[in-house]
Amino acid sequence: MDVKQAGSSLDSLISSFNTRIAELQELVIARNMYPASSVTDLKAVDAALKAMELQVQAIQDRLCEETLAIPKAKKLIEASLRQQKKLQSMSVHVPERTTFSNSEINNRSILPEASNQLPGFGPLKPEEPVATHKEKKGRSSPPLWYITAAELDSLSSYMRGRLTLDKVNAAINDMAAYADSNSQLITAPKKKLAENLWEKALELRDIAMTESIKGKHFFLETDMKGPSLKLDNTGKAILTVLRHLGRISETRIGHHRVIILSKPQT
Numbered sequence: 001m002d003v004k005q006a007g008s009s010l011d012s013l014i015s016s017f018n019t020r021i022a023e024l025q026e027l028v029i030a031r032n033m034y035p036a037s038s039v040t041d042l043k044a045v046d047a048a049l050k051a052m053e054l055q056v057q058a059i060q061d062r063l064c065e066e067t068l069a070i071p072k073a074k075k076l077i078e079a080s081l082r083q084q085k086k087l088q089s090m091s092v093h094v095p096e097r098t099t100f101s102n103s104e105i106n107n108r109s110i111l112p113e114a115s116n117q118l119p120g121f122g123p124l125k126p127e128e129p130v131a132t133h134k135e136k137k138g139r140s141s142p143p144l145w146y147i148t149a150a151e152l153d154s155l156s157s158y159m160r161g162r163l164t165l166d167k168v169n170a171a172i173n174d175m176a177a178y179a180d181s182n183s184q185l186i187t188a189p190k191k192k193l194a195e196n197l198w199e200k201a202l203e204l205r206d207i208a209m210t211e212s213i214k215g216k217h218f219f220l221e222t223d224m225k226g227p228s229l230k231l232d233n234t235g236k237a238i239l240t241v242l243r244h245l246g247r248i249s250e251t252r253i254g255h256h257r258v259i260i261l262s263k264p265q266t
Helices: 003-033 042-093 102-117 133-139 149-153 165-187 195-208 233-244
Strands: 218-220 248-253 256-261
Touching: 003 042, 149 165, 165 195, 165 218, 165 233, 165 256, 195 256, 233 248
Parallel strands: none
Antiparallel strands: 218 256, 248 256
16 A cells, blocks of 8 residues: 555544544533433443543544654655665676586586596696686776877877876876776675765766776766866866877766777877
């Protein structure tokens, strides 16, 4: 039963009790007109009315408590729905567990022994497992494609402005740090993240799954908080230079401006 149905049921119940109370009040008036001490038969009616009055009062108190509890129940339902959406978003990013049949497991256990018996093959070393593609990708650091003095000099004086080689390359270091921080947020389990970082981690995971971003290092424009690259006029000029030199590309996903680290053309 949802909040609206619960409220409707309570209103109906309250109306029914109010009708009953009105009837009891009429009986009380009648009782006062003919005191129970003067009419023997009315003593039992008087006792029943008093008991019913106490019951009605108790019911009214209970109804008041339930009515006050409705807003709390509504907030609890809304919080549960938000949590459900978070869990659904998390489930999208949980990798599926690979399962093997019994025959595949047996073949895997037989292959090392067979390879030792074949000429020209050395023994396998189980203590040195080969990293999968995903593991290598998860450990890779963002690239640092610095620009050269010749590249900076090739720009027009209007585009170059007062930028120096050290200042631009220091900004490249910052961009790599932003991208590395985002990569760690994407791969970190929830239990290792603070509550204020969990929402950003979910947003970054959604961005990382888009076709234009998948498999690339990136950061958001809002990440540009220094020390060398900030969201000011100098920072925007540096982005323009790096975009012109092929070090970055940009796209917009939702309300985010995403900067992607790109390999320079050779």
